[in-house]
Structures are given as structure tokens and as C-alpha cells.
Amino acid sequence: DGGITQSPKYLFRKEGQNVTLSCEQNLNHDAMYWYRQDPGQGLRLIYYSQIVNDFQKGDIAEGYSVSREKKESFPLTVTSAQKNPTAFYLCASTKIRQGAGELFFGEGSRLTVL
Amino acid sequence: GDSVTQMEGPVTLSEEAFLTINCTYTATGYPSLFWYVQYPGEGLQLLLKATKADDKGSNKGFEATYRKETTSFHLEKGSVQVSDSAVYFCALSDRSDYKLSFGAGTTVTVRA
Numbered sequence: 001d002g003g004i005t006q007s008p009k010y011l012f013r014k015e016g017q018n019v020t021l022s023c024e025q026n027l028n029h030d031a032m033y034w035y036r037q038d039p040g041q042g043l044r045l046i047y048y049s050q051i052v053n054d055f056q057k058g059d060i061a062e063g064y065s066v067s068r069e070k071k072e073s074f075p076l077t078v079t080s081a082q083k084n085p086t087a088f089y090l091c092a093s094t095k096i097r098q099g100a101g102e103l104f105f106g107e108g109s110r111l112t113v114l
Numbered sequence: 115g116d117s118v119t120q121m122e123g124p125v126t127l128s129e130e131a132f133l134t135i136n137c138t139y140t141a142t143g144y145p146s147l148f149w150y151v152q153y154p155g156e157g158l159q160l161l162l163k164a165t166k167a168d169d170k171g172s173n174k175g176f177e178a179t180y181r182k183e184t185t186s187f188h189l190e191k192g193s194v195q196v197s198d199s200a201v202y203f204c205a206l207s208d209r210s211d212y213k214l215s216f217g218a219g220t221t222v223t224v225r226a
Contacts, residue, residue: 006157031212042118042203042216043158050212058213090157094212100146100165101207103214105157 002027006091006106013078013085013113021076021109023091030096032074033103036060037088046089049074050096078111086113116141120204120217127194127224135189135220137178137204145206147171147180147187148214152201161189161202194224 004025013019023032031050035043045058049068063082068074074093078085088110092103121136139147146165150158162171167182176191187204204217 004157033213040218042218043214045213048213092158092214096212100148100163101212101214102146102148102160102163103158105150105159107157108155 004091004093004104004106006089006109009107009109011109011111013111015113016080018077018079019111021078021089021091021111023074023076023106024072025074025091025093025104025106026072027093027104028071028095029093029104030071031094032068033092033094034058034064034066034074034076035090035092037090037108043090046076085111087111116145116206116208116215118204118206118215118217120202121220122218124221124223127222129195129224129226130193131224133189133191133194133198133222135202135204135222137187137189137217139185139187139204139206141185141206141208143208143210145208147178148205148207149176149178149187149189150203150205150216152203152219154200158203194222196224196226198222199224 007022033048034046047066049055065077091106148163149161151161162173164171164180170179201219205214
């Protein structure tokens with residue numbers, strides 16, 4: 001079945017460590033996105049990419065980095081510069097110029113900094 | 115820029131009660147509008163959508179109508195079930211950049 005796979009589902013990190021969250025999609029979607037969700041808040045856009053080897057900062061990009069070397073993959077690195085990284089991270093994708101612009105989401109990765 | 119404002123929760127209802135969650139938006143163009151639902155510990159699932167004024171989106175007994183004159187997209191369900199307990203997000207997409215702007219989410223709890 002087609003879909004978006006995020007891993008790991010749960011991740012624990014010590015302060016000062018970088019961690020990478022994986023996001024893979026087999027929907028042949030052009031664009032991919034990373035959102036951060038904090039309790040009681042909506043989703044905030046971290047980074048997005050509409051084409052391979054290109055990506056743009058979202059509203060809260062500081063302390064994060066991404067790459068888009070393959071159409072199917074959009075990993076997110078949470079660096080030690082991110083001051084408050086404990087959150088639920090959601091990856092999404094969409095097909096550009098087709099449909100209403102709705103996003104399809106993965107199951108999420110919950111990062112906890114110890 | 116584009117933004118979405120939705121009714122704050124939490125909302126607690128009894129089974130078979132009527133549910134309405136208000137959502138209003140601000141956008142410069144002609145956005146598409148969406149309602150997403152998030153069950154505990156999961157990602158978001160598209161519940162329904164509308165792409166132009168007066169469109170009505172519907173799914174699983176939920177409905178929302180795209181009202182351009184009031185810039186609203188309120189979610190309604192006539193008779194809720196315990197399984198409808200979730201967080202509901204209103205969102206809009208400016209199709210020029212294919213980014214979604216989300217409301218803060220409304221937590222709905224339905225009691226038997």
C-alpha cells in the first residue's frame with residue numbers, strides 16, 4: 001500500500017546530541033513537509049521541499065536541517081542548536097498541481113530530550 | 115499572511131449530541147479549506163475538504179460548507195459517537211505555494 005513512513009516512532013535524546021528523523025513516501029508525491037506539534041498547539045512548519053535537491057525554510061527552521069536527495073525521502077535532523085526539541089514531529093507530502101492541495105501525513109515521531 | 119482561527123476547546127459531549135466547531139480564515143487569494151482529524155498518538159487524517167465558495171465537504175457524517183462571505187468553514191455532525199473523540203484541525207491551502215496553514219486544533223471528547 002502507498003503511504004508515508006516515519007521512523008522511529010519514539011526517540012530519546014540527550015542534550016547536545018543531533019538526531020535524524022526519517023520520512024519516506026511511495027506515493028510519487030512531489031512535495032514533502034516537516035511540521036512540529038506541541039501540546040495544545042497547532043502544527044508549525046519547519047521545512048518543506050517541492051523538488052529534489054531544493055528546500056525552503058518554514059516558520060520555525062532554526063535548529064533544524066533537512067536534505068532532499070531523493071524524491072521519496074526527506075529526513076529531518078534536529079541539531080543541538082534547537083533549544084526546545086521535545087515535540088511530536090509530523091512528515092507530510094502532496095502532489096503538486098493536482099487535487100486541492102491536501103497533505104497526506106505519516107504517523108509521526110515523538111522526540112523526547114532527557 | 116494566511117491564517118486560520120478555530121474554536122478553542124476542549125469540547126465534551128454526550129453520545130448522540132450535536133457537534134459544531136467554528137473555523138474562520140484570513141487569506142488573500144482563493145484557498146482550499148480542509149478539516150483534519152488526529153486520533154491519540156497518530157498522524158493527521160483528512161476528514162473533508164472544499165475547494166471553492168459554497169462547496170460542501172462531507173465524510174463520516176461530518177459536514178462543512180465553504181462560506182466566502184463570512185470567511186468560515188464550520189464543522190458539524192448531527193449525532194456524535196465515542197469513536198469521534200479526537201483533535202480536529204481546520205486548515206487552508208494557498209495553492210500558489212502548496213503550504214497548509216493550520217488552526218490550533220480543538221479537542222473533542224464524547225462520553226457514552
